[in-house]
Amino acid sequence: MTEPGTDFLTAQDSRDGIQQQVVGAVINDSGAFLVLKRPADDFRGGTWELPSGKVEAGEDLLDALHREVTEETGLTIERVSGYLGAFDYLSGSGKHTRQHTWMVTVTSSEGVRLTEHDAYEWASTASEYPVSTEVRALLAKAEQND
Numbered sequence: 001m002t003e004p005g006t007d008f009l010t011a012q013d014s015r016d017g018i019q020q021q022v023v024g025a026v027i028n029d030s031g032a033f034l035v036l037k038r039p040a041d042d043f044r045g046g047t048w049e050l051p052s053g054k055v056e057a058g059e060d061l062l063d064a065l066h067r068e069v070t071e072e073t074g075l076t077i078e079r080v081s082g083y084l085g086a087f088d089y090l091s092g093s094g095k096h097t098r099q100h101t102w103m104v105t106v107t108s109s110e111g112v113r114l115t116e117h118d119a120y121e122w123a124s125t126a127s128e129y130p131v132s133t134e135v136r137a138l139l140a141k142a143e144q145n146d
Contacts, residue, residue: 003083006061013098020091023065024052024101026084026142027075029109032122033139035129036072039118043092048121048129050138052099061100073120074113075106084141087134101138103145 053068
């Protein structure tokens with residue numbers, strides 16, 4: 001099965017009326033997945049999520065993925081190993097948003113540096129932390145592909 005290209009995903013999002021694209025990463029380190037805790041005073045405060053963030057105007061999805069992972073965690077993506085899927089939600093500013101998520105490996109899982117979150121953990125299962133239903137499904141899919 002061929003994975004969708006980023007141009008295809010962006011065109012589909014445009015046809016679907018998506019106002020904001022977001023990219024997310026499932027970072028796997030020896031069977032554990034990196035999850036980040038949102039600040040309590042932020043949109044969806046206190047929940048755990050994947051490293052993710054908004055795609056800037058004119059930016060390719062995979063370029064945004066590399067940038068966001070580095071900005072939010074201080075880690076560097078070594079390889080993007082597979083597209084896990086997408087989910088839609090309404091952002092805090094009311095924009096119809098779609099998050100595209102990939103499974104990635106990083107050059108080293110040591111030295112996570114948070115810039116936008118309160119805490120991080122390496123979860124061994126999707127049920128360890130209070131993540132959204134959508135993130136739980138992505139982690140379960142990643143566990144099957146591990």
